[in-house]
Amino acid sequence: MGIYGKTSDNVSMPYQFAARTRKTPRSFIREILKVTERPEIISFAGGLPDPALIAVKEIAEAARLVFESEGAAALQYATTEGYAPLREFVAGRYRRRLGLDASPDEILITSGSQQSLDLIGKVFIDAGEAVAIERPGYLGAIQAFSLYEPTFCPVPLGEDGPDTGALADLLQEKKIRLFYGVPNSQNPSGITWSEKKRREVAALLREAGAVFVEDDAYGELRFSGDPMTPVKKHLPEGTIMTGSFSKIAAPGMRLGWIYAEKEVIDLLTVAKQATDLHTPILTQRILARYLADNDIDAPIRRICETYRRRCDLMGGLIDDLFPEEVTHTRPDGGMFIWATLPAGISSLDLFERGLAENVAVLPGIPFYTDGGGTDTLRLNFSNATDERIEEGIRRLARVLRTYA
């Protein structure tokens, strides 16, 4: 299965496409998800939140109130920066939850995290520019940035964060413009950077004059304990944070944000205006009303408790049922476990054999910008019930025994 997209070869004249279209990884996940959509398949391949944990009733009520009292404004054009009360909510939560000195004019509301990455690519990446990324790295960022044709420089990710020796060498060797990372419960690995790694990375990037893009999609999905210190706190001038309401409220509204110094937000805003004018004001007002009328911490607690239980369940079953040589991460948050197969077993082959048993995994290959990773898997635990996790892991264990 090739992961690179169609080129103009498939299309008749007169269409001639930009060179960047040949450099974009095709939607690997999308292709796989299509295959795994059949209801009889237990899929750990996707990355969906559990729809039962979405506050449908409360959001419906917020929508009713918005239409009742501000309907015309909610359906008219609006400003590119985003709805002021939502920007204030995000800034306020950064101040209270993480002790960051955020103000609303440092927040740009975006149409979800993926757009945040696209805008950052647009504003920061020239073709050929060196961009560092964790190895394995988040596929969505690889896809978004690829359209701006950078040279990816992978930094190996260990159990407690990036290999800072390798990062130091890389910063010596090359002029790195950006380092993109997911310090909390990373996608795909589930790894959380230690406090020590955060300080080290901040110091290295400061010295090199490189920017950190801190994707914090999963920071709120920490299973227990206090939040980790954001790298932004160690490197306030030089860190651009991204965040999302998809995991804590609802993905179908496509609402996220970028938090950066005002001068950077200004440039991102100009880029956003050229990209989609503004994020729908209807969804922004509904979400803002929902957040004003409800205590978001309650559903976040429910989400964290549920995902922690499922993560523990899945990890325990892997320990009990998979061959001993299979290793896996033990996430303290997020939605994914990352597993490494015994030598000689290909995750693509496992994917195929799993499908025959009606269970789907996500091969780790597309998370590597430099090849490799053919023995790795991402397993999502947020979108299946305990029963389906148990049955799915049993099926996978059966499939793995066919390699013996």
Next chain:
Amino acid sequence: MGIYGKTSDNVSMPYQFAARTRKTPRSFIREILKVTERPEIISFAGGLPDPALIAVKEIAEAARLVFESEGAAALQYATTEGYAPLREFVAGRYRRRLGLDASPDEILITSGSQQSLDLIGKVFIDAGEAVAIERPGYLGAIQAFSLYEPTFCPVPLGEDGPDTGALADLLQEKKIRLFYGVPNSQNPSGITWSEKKRREVAALLREAGAVFVEDDAYGELRFSGDPMTPVKKHLPEGTIMTGSFSKIAAPGMRLGWIYAEKEVIDLLTVAKQATDLHTPILTQRILARYLADNDIDAPIRRICETYRRRCDLMGGLIDDLFPEEVTHTRPDGGMFIWATLPAGISSLDLFERGLAENVAVLPGIPFYTDGGGTDTLRLNFSNATDERIEEGIRRLARVLRTYA
């Protein structure tokens, strides 16, 4: 007032920005709209539909039904291509209204027309590539495409469409990849291409192997008579159409589409996934429900009647009150009249003097990719009542007399 954006000069290290950020026209309209937001100002500078013509009650009812019967699905992740019933609606309407042979898999739902332009830029424009555009041309397209660093090649726009002699010369001289135009009630000029020009442009582009990007944002806002023939009908293989629900339903939902051959849609879909994953499924489902339960032709008729009356009123007042040397277009649809000032009067100066009298116009300068146009103005007639149009044009007439 400079129209080009901030560069990295304004921002402290460590930020280094992509070269394209220096080529983006800053939001000229945005800057001007900020100035003209004061309620005492009668503004013809913007481009908003009349909020009184938005079907708030009906859309609110559609939202209620969506939350009631499909709330969880409306808040979950969805497919990049867009919500199937909405794609079917768009294709069906093309078939019935314009006799185009459209099918749903040739429709990509986008987050508004501006995103359609961004995605087309992403997929088609390499840096330095020659892109033809009407002169004056739509500012939103100039902004979107600029981020992909093309060389713009302006084609003069006459009373009945582009100068096809100039287009023929241009196609001889240069390898043009795309020609972007707005054949119906163009923004900014209000000009509609004649049937003859449509056929000529299609023939020229077919011969040159160039693609036409047919922005049809205003086709439904035709004041009377049958719809004009889309260029797509003359050049089915080689025309990419874009459309929008902003003018016929509500801009605040940010919903538009691209209509092109399936192979092109496939590439645009890969680009869209990297750009924002998908358009909010919540707004898509609300709109689809609204369209299923209501006859969209009725509000469109109301919109057309209202805008026609305002256009006639504004045009008549200009004829009666402005100096004879002021010329203007007589649009048969859309939202804008385009005026040309007597020799020696700068539209920027008129803008400033107008503000002092609490009336705002939009100087035509940013619609020119090659400079010039300093004596042109865009006047919006969709977003002011008859009374305010009358009072605003009277104020402008007073301002124009100060040049005598």
